[in-house]
Amino acid sequence: MKSRRFLTIAALVAVIWSLLPIYWFCRMAFLTPTEIQRFPWPLIPHAPNLASFFNIFGFNYRLASGIVSPASGQAGQIINGLEDSLIVSTAVMVLTLAIVLPLSYVFARIEFAFKNVLLFAILLAVALPPVSTLIPFYTMYIRVGLAGTLTGLVIVDLTITVPFVAWMLIGYFRNLPPIERLARVDGYGRLAAFGQLVLPLARSGVAVAAVIAFLFAWNEYTYALVLVNGTTANTLPTAISGFLYQYPEPGNLAAAVLVTIVPPAMVAYFLQRHIGEMNLVDPLR
Amino acid sequence: MASEPALRLGARRLGISFGRRRRELSDTQFALAIGAPVLAFLVLVVAYPLGYAVWMSLHRIIFFGGYRAVFVGLSNFQKVLADQDFWWSTWVTVRITAEVVVLTMLVGLGFALVLNRRVPAGGVVRTVICLPWCVSTYGAGLMFAYLARGQTGLGTSLAYAVGITHPVDLMTSDVVIEVLAVGAAWTMAPLVAFFLLANLKTIPRRLYDLAALDQLSPLETFWNVTLPPLRYTLFVFTSIVTVLTMKLFDFIFVMTGGGPGETSATLTYEVYKISFKNLDLGYGAAMSFYLLFLIIGTTFLLYLVWGRREVTR
Numbered sequence: 256m257k258s259r260r261f262l263t264i265a266a267l268v269a270v271i272w273s274l275l276p277i278y279w280f281c282r283m284a285f286l287t288p289t290e291i292q293r294f295p296w297p298l299i300p301h302a303p304n305l306a307s308f309f310n311i312f313g314f315n316y317r318l319a320s321g322i323v324s325p326a327s328g329q330a331g332q333i334i335n336g337l338e339d340s341l342i343v344s345t346a347v348m349v350l351t352l353a354i355v356l357p358l359s360y361v362f363a364r365i366e367f368a369f370k371n372v373l374l375f376a377i378l379l380a381v382a383l384p385p386v387s388t389l390i391p392f393y394t395m396y397i398r399v400g401l402a403g404t405l406t407g408l409v410i411v412d413l414t415i416t417v418p419f420v421a422w423m424l425i426g427y428f429r430n431l432p433p434i435e436r437l438a439r440v441d442g443y444g445r446l447a448a449f450g451q452l453v454l455p456l457a458r459s460g461v462a463v464a465a466v467i468a469f470l471f472a473w474n475e476y477t478y479a480l481v482l483v484n485g486t487t488a489n490t491l492p493t494a495i496s497g498f499l500y501q502y503p504e505p506g507n508l509a510a511a512v513l514v515t516i517v518p519p520a521m522v523a524y525f526l527q528r529h530i531g532e533m534n535l536v537d538p539l540r
Numbered sequence: 541m542a543s544e545p546a547l548r549l550g551a552r553r554l555g556i557s558f559g560r561r562r563r564e565l566s567d568t569q570f571a572l573a574i575g576a577p578v579l580a581f582l583v584l585v586v587a588y589p590l591g592y593a594v595w596m597s598l599h600r601i602i603f604f605g606g607y608r609a610v611f612v613g614l615s616n617f618q619k620v621l622a623d624q625d626f627w628w629s630t631w632v633t634v635r636i637t638a639e640v641v642v643l644t645m646l647v648g649l650g651f652a653l654v655l656n657r658r659v660p661a662g663g664v665v666r667t668v669i670c671l672p673w674c675v676s677t678y679g680a681g682l683m684f685a686y687l688a689r690g691q692t693g694l695g696t697s698l699a700y701a702v703g704i705t706h707p708v709d710l711m712t713s714d715v716v717i718e719v720l721a722v723g724a725a726w727t728m729a730p731l732v733a734f735f736l737l738a739n740l741k742t743i744p745r746r747l748y749d750l751a752a753l754d755q756l757s758p759l760e761t762f763w764n765v766t767l768p769p770l771r772y773t774l775f776v777f778t779s780i781v782t783v784l785t786m787k788l789f790d791f792i793f794v795m796t797g798g799g800p801g802e803t804s805a806t807l808t809y810e811v812y813k814i815s816f817k818n819l820d821l822g823y824g825a826a827m828s829f830y831l832l833f834l835i836i837g838t839t840f841l842l843y844l845v846w847g848r849r850e851v852t853r
Contacts (some may be wrong), residue, residue: 258758266659269651271669276726277671279694280683296699297709354581357574367568373575380586382835384787386811387828390596390821391589414586417578445570474676476790481816492678496794505692512679519674 272318277516283509287318291505307449307510316533327507329497335487336494337514340473341404343490345403346409347472351416355464359421360449363428364435374425380418385477393481403486411478416468425469427460466522473519491515541808597825609822616826626827628802629810632717633786633834636806637719640728640785648777655733656740675732681794684723685711689789698769713803716796720804726790728784732777737775740766767777772850779839779847786835807831 283296285303290296306316306324311349313330317323329331361367362374392411393402401407434456435448443451454461476492484493495515552784587724597616599609620626651669659665675683686692695708710719743766751761789808798805798813805813811831815824 262654262657262659264664265650265654269654270665272647272726272729273668273672275694276680276683276687276723277675279687283686294691295700296692298697298701354578357579361571361574365567365571367571370571370654373579376579376582377721380582381588382783382832382839383586384789384808384828384831384835386787386789386808386815387593388586388589389812389831390815390825391592394592395589417581470674474679476676476678477793480790492676496678505686508682512682515676515679516671516674520671522674 272487281509281513283505284507284513285460286506287320288322288324288506289320304495305452307506311507311511311514327504329494329507330496332489332497333491333511336489336491339488340491343405343408343412345471346405347416348469350409350413351375351420351468352461352465354413354417355421355424356454356461357449359424360428360453362421362425364433370425377418377421380414385415388483389478392478396482403483403488405483405488408479408483408488408490409472411482412475415475416471418470419471420464424460424464428457431456470519470522476534567578567638582719593828596822597829599822601821603819612822616822617829619823619825620830623808623827626807626830629805629807629829631832632804633806633808633831636717636721636724636804637782637785637838640724641781643721643725644781645730645774645778647729649736649770649774650738651729651733652740660818662739669733670730675727677727677788677791678794680723680727681791684719684726685795685851688719705745709746711796711800713800715799720792720795723795724785724788727791728781732781735777736770736773739770743769775842775847775850779842782838782842783835786831786838807834 282300283291284307285300285305286296287302287304287306288301290300290302302319304316304318306318309316310324310327311330311333313326313334315323315326362370396402396407401410435443435453438448438452439445447513474492476496477488479490479493480496483489484496491511492515495508495511498504498511566808575814598611598613600612600616602610603793655662655666655669672680677684687694690709690711693708694709695710699706710716747765750759751765756764787808788806789812792804792806792809793812796804798809807827810829811824811828814820814827818824
């Protein structure tokens with residue numbers, strides 16, 4: 256009985272720890288302009304309204320008090336950024352899977368020469384800090400005309416998602432039962448065994464890998480800041496950072512950040528059910 | 541291969557179809573056929589910028605009065621070692637990394653232990669604990685900036701609520717690094733929690749029954765039954781969190797911008813400042829290599845003092 260109560264309290268603390276920063280920030284999206292001018296801001300919005308969400312997508316909104324909350328000047332940027340982010344994230348997700356699935360399968364199941372050297376090269380790519388490669392990428396992109404393009408951003412994102420997802424999936428494929436050996440005895444070719452038997456069996460791992468690749472590209476900020484900021488190839492994070500410097504409007508800022516959390520939050524429920532099946536701990540074993 | 545035709549004949553008789561096509565690739569050939577394009581991609585997009593960074597670090601690159609690059613050998617690397625700001629940033633990086641790693645592992649382990657038991661509304665708790673991971677690091681930077689700052693912070697609101705009309709600012713030079721560490725741990729703990737949870741699920745229930753038979757206290761049970769199978773995962777994630785924290789940039793950039801003053805300027809921030817604000821590309825590249833050495837050196841040290849024992853165990 257005592258341990259039951261302790262457990263409930265621990266769960267409550269965990270929930271508060273996880274939600275407090277999100278609540279504190281996102282409640283600003285629901286405050287009225289008069290509440291934002293007060294000091295300090297109220298802990299709870301007294302008349303929650305959706306004005307900021309209309310404003311960031313370019314619509315005026317009439318508050319209950321009759322005051323019109325004007326559309327944000329950043330609306331064009333936000334909509335453009337939302338489109339670009341969707342394009343980039345989807346492309347990164349698809350390409351990462353196309354590259355990584357066969358690669359990690361080969362590393363997990365087949366013994367061959369230079370395997371450890373190749374594996375080490377992949378792991379080194381995980382350790383590289385982005386600040387070291389920012390300038391070379393920028394200079395290289397200026398030279399080949401990729402700066403300020405979505406293609407360039409996709410390529411940069413791939414340099415991070417490919418090693419990271421490969422590392423996860425190698426451990427995962429290793430845990431699958433070796434059914435493709437039986438399939439090969441039955442006359443399946445290598446690719447057929449992989450495509451028709453291994454992939455369907457591994458779908459939850461593949462799904463988690465897809466989500467992680469998508470989330471990374473969706474949330475990537477540093478490269479986007481340097482490579483595409485201020486161009487038409489703006490992504491959502493850089494579009495949002497426009498709120499920070501040009502026209503401080505905390506309600507709109509909070510609404511925009513909340514919008515970026517929605518797609519990942521929808522997959523959060525999905526993730527928590529599947530991630531327990533993964534074992535990414537050790538590709539070298 | 542004298543036995544080849546006989547083998548194929550036998551295979552065909554068994555209904556195996558590979559005989560009709562040309563002989564299959566060997567394992568190594570198959571692996572290289574799939575691995576080579578990826579390797580080429582990695583060389584192009586990782587090794588090329590890395591090589592370019594080496595070239596920059598050996599040059600003095602000047603933009604004003606026309607672009608010039610003068611070869612200066614290793615002098616950039618020497619200059620870094622005499623730079624006060626570099627040593628301050630190294631100290632900040634080490635301090636924040638140590639704090640983030642300890643906090644992330646403790647919080648992650650705590651989450652995993654809670655999620656491994658039956659809690660009321662378990663699915664909701666699990667999803668909520670997952671949420672910070674869905675928040676991007678720049679989003680988390682904004683959230684913690686608003687949470688800690690004097691004008692907008694939780695501390696101020698609470699102080700006013702109990703009648704103390706004095707703003708509470710947590711972004712002061714004394715504690716700003718600790719506030720950053722809490723924020724970074726907040727974003728990373730769910731990842732650790734979920735992989736520890738996956739490991740906890742593999743511990744057989746009867747071990748706990750045996751522990752109960754032996755009348756072990758909860759602490760002894762944790763120490764002798766729960767912890768041993770987690771140790772390797774704990775090591776791997778300590779390394780991962782170390783690397784991620786040392787690489788962390790956008791969170792710090794958004795939340796404090798290295799400030800107040802230079803108080804929270806980590807090495808990543810310092811490299812950014814030198815390269816993008818001062819436009820001293822050669823010097824910035826040289827400093828970024830010290831950061832890379834620090835990252836590789838620390839993970840290697842972790843492996844030597846801890847990981848090696850776990851691998852051979």
